[in-house]
Amino acid sequence: MTALTKTAGLSLEPRQFQELRDIIYTKTGIFFAENKVYLLENRLSRRIRELGMESFDAYIRHIRAQTSNSEEFHQIYNAVTINETFFFRFQSQLEAFRGLLTKLIVAKNAQGRKKIKIWSAASSTGEELYTISIILHETLGPRLRDWNIELIGTDISHRALALAKEAIYSKNSFRGSMTDVQKQRHFEELEQGRFKVRDDIRNQVIFRYLNLNDSLEIRKFRDIDYVFCRNVMIYFDDEMKKRVLRSVYGVMNHGGYYFLGEAESLHGISSSFKVEHFSGAFAYKKE
Numbered sequence: 001m002t003a004l005t006k007t008a009g010l011s012l013e014p015r016q017f018q019e020l021r022d023i024i025y026t027k028t029g030i031f032f033a034e035n036k037v038y039l040l041e042n043r044l045s046r047r048i049r050e051l052g053m054e055s056f057d058a059y060i061r062h063i064r065a066q067t068s069n070s071e072e073f074h075q076i077y078n079a080v081t082i083n084e085t086f087f088f089r090f091q092s093q094l095e096a097f098r099g100l101l102t103k104l105i106v107a108k109n110a111q112g113r114k115k116i117k118i119w120s121a122a123s124s125t126g127e128e129l130y131t132i133s134i135i136l137h138e139t140l141g142p143r144l145r146d147w148n149i150e151l152i153g154t155d156i157s158h159r160a161l162a163l164a165k166e167a168i169y170s171k172n173s174f175r176g177s178m179t180d181v182q183k184q185r186h187f188e189e190l191e192q193g194r195f196k197v198r199d200d201i202r203n204q205v206i207f208r209y210l211n212l213n214d215s216l217e218i219r220k221f222r223d224i225d226y227v228f229c230r231n232v233m234i235y236f237d238d239e240m241k242k243r244v245l246r247s248v249y250g251v252m253n254h255g256g257y258y259f260l261g262e263a264e265s266l267h268g269i270s271s272s273f274k275v276e277h278f279s280g281a282f283a284y285k286k287e
């Protein structure tokens with residue numbers, strides 16, 4: 001690295017990396033392996049400069065004096081999380097979900113319990129939960145008004161949550177399998193290639209802060225039919241994965257399903273769920 005580029009950032013020494021990594025792990029369950037030194041160095045040195053500090057040591061002293069919910073920790077969560085996501089991200093899993101949802105609607109209808117609760121547990125900038133809302137609209141159609149639907153998106157990043165609530169997206173968010181018809185029906189075109197989620201889809205969802213490391217907060221949830229906890233466990237170590245799974249299992253309905261990202265699995269992590277295979281996807285059932 002040239003002297004010129006180095007002045008833009010600060011150097012993170014191995015000892016400082018380990019201290020920061022341990023602090024972040026304790027608060028969030030996110031584990032940074034040794035090959036992520038540059039990521040932490042890059043993302044946090046910007047914040048340190050903003051604060052007018054000169055070194056990682058000064059910053060570490062600063063955050064050691066703060067609680068998990070302090071403004072500074074939220075700045076760290078915003079800086080270190082990877083918020084990559086897009087609409088209709090995993091078609092085969094969504095088709096499986098559509099089929100399960102159709103069956104659930106029939107069963108709940110027969111029992112006279114017209115209530116469905118779905119949780120996107122690492123919702124990032126919102127594309128996943130809006131996708132679910134679109135599928136619900138398509139599945140229930142005009143019957144939707146007879147149902148009590150709760151679609152909840154949570155994330156540790158306030159920055160991502162603010163974007164989710166704003167519900168304005170550009171090209172990058174549309175690289176999944178959403179059709180043009182769906183896009184026209186559920187989005188309003190704004191200027192400069194930006195699209196806003198229409199009110200009927202948007203009003204169906206709520207977004208709020210939740211750290212998956214906070215089992216007490218998770219236990220406040222109740223009666224969840226479907227949990228989408230996609231592409232977040234990859235950042236956790238096994239201990240954290242088990243902790244999250246235990247808490248989430250407890251707040252799900254029997255017969256409910258847990259959906260992971262396509263590169264993730266519960267193998268060796270939890271045997272409480274039963275894995276079910278669908279065409280090109282699988283999901284975990286709470287029996």
Ligand SMILES: C[S@@+](CC[C@H](N)C(=O)[O-])C[C@H]1O[C@@H](n2cnc3c(N)ncnc32)[C@H](O)[C@@H]1O
Pocket residue numbers: 028029030081082083084085086089121122123124125128154155156157160210211212213229230231232235261
């Ligand atoms: C790659 S995104 C996944 C978005 C979406 N689920 C998907 O699959 O398209 C991972 C998200 O997990 C969130 N995250 C990371 N650690 C978290 C934690 N401890 N509690 C809650 N959210 C967390 C990040 O802020 C980020 O928005």
